[in-house]
Amino acid sequence: MAPKTDLDRAVTQRLAESDLRYTSGRQAIVTGLRVADRPVTLPELLDLSPDLAQSSAYRNLSLMENAGVIRRLVHGGDHAHYELAEELTEHHHHLICESCGLVRDITFDGDLEQTLDTAFSRVAASEGFLPRHHAIDVYGRCAGCR
Amino acid sequence: MAPKTDLDRAVTQRLAESDLRYTSGRQAIVTGLRVADRPVTLPELLDLSPDLAQSSAYRNLSLMENAGVIRRLVHGGDHAHYELAEELTEHHHHLICESCGLVRDITFDGDLEQTLDTAFSRVAASEGFLPRHHAIDVYGRCAGCR
């Protein structure tokens, strides 16, 4: 087993808080997501780590999502995309290719996020909503599909 | 059949451009979505118009989505939500209740949208993407689930 990274330690702790072990299968998933460096689908994840059983991958993704380690993204395509939770990385948004489904992370500067939060809170309040977080998806064509 | 509204006329034209007729079943869907005044799931749509056959509703929603009349939203819940396309209403975003799945429309003022478009174009360009449109989802708790 590879030496523990800071990410592994953070994941271990979050899993422990939900009474879950950081097994080798779960490490393979976390490592796969870290290496991919972009949200990936389940088939892509299995390609990255061929020893994973599909059902266990789905099961662990789901368990780790509840534990705050994984975030599941769903856009219109056939498969959901998975990435590490923002608490383990950083707040970001997504660029989605309408042609091939590729998803990439993007970040905005703090001033813009500040502006957004303020605007969202005001509009949400007018509808009686208590806003908790937000997601921005920018759709377009990726370099390969231009 | 009810008299044609401006919306009906606009839908008729868009469907015609795809060689589709504006049949009574399709009118029932469009009317249901207009009356609901928020994105609804397929079961909700069938409740609003009990005469619709499920398969035809799905089929027409899909055809009308391709014709630019309908927009399909997918947010992780069990069912997708459907609403009238923005070209028939106005550019808006969504407030989503994490507890019950309710979706409501929200709009931002022009200045903010302008700021957003500028920011999105710049960031997308840095990744080689050509941005086409965007979607902002604000997650939280609705008044009923507070």
Place this chain on the structure above:
DNA sequence: TTGCTTGCAAATGATTTGCACTGCT
């Protein structure tokens, strides 16, 4: 040994599709 994990196979459930029939035009 207790209980979390895993892999396999089977089940689930939203959505899609084949097909025969209906109804515009």
Place this chain on the structure above:
DNA sequence: AGCAGTGCAAATCATTTGCAAGCAA
């Protein structure tokens, strides 16, 4: 007549789950 549209039932397919066996504390 000719073809778009519809409803029913069956098929699809990503994801979930039951279960028996494996493994860590």
